[in-house]
Amino acid sequence: MIERIRVIGIGMGDPGHVTGEATRALATVDAFLVADKGDAKSDLVAARDAVCDALIPADHAYRVVEVTDPRRGPDAERDAAAYDRGVRDWHAARVEAYAVVIDGLADGETTVGFLVWGDPAFYDSTIRVVDALVERYAAAGVRVEHDVIAGISAPQLLAARHRIPLNRIGAPIHITTGRRLLDEYDPSLGDVVVMLDGHLACAELAGAYPDLELWWGAYLGTPDEQLVHGRLADVVDEVRRVRAEARERHGWVMDTYLLRPPAGAPERPGPPPFPETEPLTDGVVTVRPLTAADWEVVRDEHNNEESLRWDFAGEPLTDEDARRKTAAARLEWRRGRAARFVMTDAESGQGAGVIGIMRMGPPGTGLVGYGVLPAFRGRGFTTRALRLVSKWALEDAGLARLELGHKVGNEASGRVAAKAGFRAEGRLSGRLPNPDGTRSDEIYYSLTREAPAATGPAEPGEPTEPNGPTDRPAG
Numbered sequence: 067m068i069e070r071i072r073v074i075g076i077g078m079g080d081p082g083h084v085t086g087e088a089t090r091a092l093a094t095v096d097a098f099l100v101a102d103k104g105d106a107k108s109d110l111v112a113a114r115d116a117v118c119d120a121l122i123p124a125d126h127a128y129r130v131v132e133v134t135d136p137r138r139g140p141d142a143e144r145d146a147a148a149y150d151r152g153v154r155d156w157h158a159a160r161v162e163a164y165a166v167v168i169d170g171l172a173d174g175e176t177t178v179g180f181l182v183w184g185d186p187a188f189y190d191s192t193i194r195v196v197d198a199l200v201e202r203y204a205a206a207g208v209r210v211e212h213d214v215i216a217g218i219s220a221p222q223l224l225a226a227r228h229r230i231p232l233n234r235i236g237a238p239i240h241i242t243t244g245r246r247l248l249d250e251y252d253p254s255l256g257d258v259v260v261m262l263d264g265h266l267a268c269a270e271l272a273g274a275y276p277d278l279e280l281w282w283g284a285y286l287g288t289p290d291e292q293l294v295h296g297r298l299a300d301v302v303d304e305v306r307r308v309r310a311e312a313r314e315r316h317g318w319v320m321d322t323y324l325l326r327p328p329a330g331a332p333e334r335p336g337p338p339p340f341p342e343t344e345p346l347t348d349g350v351v352t353v354r355p356l357t358a359a360d361w362e363v364v365r366d367e368h369n370n371e372e373s374l375r376w377d378f379a380g381e382p383l384t385d386e387d388a389r390r391k392t393a394a395a396r397l398e399w400r401r402g403r404a405a406r407f408v409m410t411d412a413e414s415g416q417g418a419g420v421i422g423i424m425r426m427g428p429p430g431t432g433l434v435g436y437g438v439l440p441a442f443r444g445r446g447f448t449t450r451a452l453r454l455v456s457k458w459a460l461e462d463a464g465l466a467r468l469e470l471g472h473k474v475g476n477e478a479s480g481r482v483a484a485k486a487g488f489r490a491e492g493r494l495s496g497r498l499p500n501p502d503g504t505r506s507d508e509i510y511y512s513l514t515r516e517a518p519a520a521t522g523p524a525e526p527g528e529p530t531e532p533n534g535p536t537d538r539p540a541g
């Protein structure tokens with residue numbers, strides 16, 4: 067009768083990789099359930115048996131029950147949704163197959179063990195399957211305890227064999243699959259570890275990123291271990307060849323690798339980050355970089371009637387949307403994509419609106435957007451904020467030209483632009499979408515370094531309407 071399920075990471079197949087904790091756990095298991103995947107990977111089965119033979123004391127009786135693994139369809143041509151569905155169905159079928167065996171355990175067999183290749187936390191479904199089993203028994207009134215014992219994973223062994231750390235100082239590590247690599251690769255990810263790569267996806271990065279450093283390892287921890295290290299473009303053919311020979315010999319290949327941008331390479335391609343700034347103020351209005359704490363200002367500026375009237379989609383922001391947007395502001399700033407500010411009343415510190423600059427189009431050009439909360443309209447706040455931000459952008463942030471635009475009819479927005487020193491440059495036909503599917507012309511303005519912002523008073527009479535915050539070019 068089942069009482070406990072143990073998920074035990076056994077490392078890469080060498081009994082020497084099994085931790086002391088895992089060794090002790092192995093000696094408590096009455097029945098190991100192992101997926102029988104056919105004989106394609108019989109080397110793995112042999113490695114697993116070697117671990118049990120080497121580490122379980124001779125006087126401890128246990129049995130190994132092979133459970134036929136439900137078949138999974140081919141992954142290659144599936145889209146992501148079909149892939150997820152396929153994996154979920156496969157897990158459900160596994161749960162059923164294991165439950166049949168567990169229900170048939172002898173009276174004295176109370177502890178079931180699952181042996182997991184490497185560590186159960188890395189691309190392995192055993193923990194999810196065991197959770198489902200525990201839930202299934204709980205629903206039937208049977209309490210089953212379970213625990214997870216860590217093992218040495220393939221990325222750890224890869225790093226150890228190459229004698230490297232997986233991360234650079236204080237930097238993140240991105241772990242992904244070969245299936246996803248080409249879609250998501252960007253040098254800004256930093257160090258990228260790739261697992262489950264049947265097709266050596268990194269070969270397709272060699273053209274665009276020849277200088278990436280590659281540390282590759284196959285059959286790690288086994289007598290057939292293979293290591294290759296070098297500049298991606300230089301070693302990719304060697305890896306291809308070694309891989310093909312190994313596949314020929316074994317019928318399968320298990321490899322993992324690390325891709326690292328070369329030392330001294332810019333952290334990411336694209337524009338430089340916007341410079342850090344203290345709050346900017348003229349004594350009446352203060353603008354400071356937007357933070358996650360400002361999400362209510364972003365939501366309220368977007369969701370009032372006037373703003374929605376000039377919006378592209380006319381859809382209110384949910385709290386979650388506003389939170390996500392403000393949380394992303396810091397990263398956008400550092401990536402040089404957008405410098406978003408919150409406008410506040412200098413005296414009370416209360417949020418009054420939003421203003422920002424998106425870097426887009428030719429280098430040195432920024433697109434400005436702004437919007438003020440109804441309670442602060444007609445007080446010259448937006449003009450003041452626009453002057454502060456424009457001065458910063460042209461003098462401190464390295465931009466040479468600022469642009470902004472508003473939908474024809476949103477005249478108050480144009481008055482703000484003009485008072486802040488922007489010059490009207492023309493009318494762009496049908497540039498801006500409306501919520502009803504039609505499109506509006508846009509009145510376009512610019513301000514360049516050579517023609518600095520006006521310094522006169524910011525009289526009342528400024529927009530009752532926003533020109534659109536920084537994620538819409540104009541409103």
Ligand SMILES: C[S@@+](CC[C@H](N)C(=O)[O-])C[C@H]1O[C@@H](n2cnc3c(N)ncnc32)[C@H](O)[C@@H]1O
Nearest residue numbers: 184185188189219220261262285286320321322
């Ligand atoms: C289903 S995942 C299991 C990972 C495992 N749980 C771990 O902790 O490493 C299988 C992938 O792990 C990597 N892998 C597993 N064993 C390996 C080995 N001996 N050498 C190199 N890579 C290995 C390969 O990327 C393989 O596609």
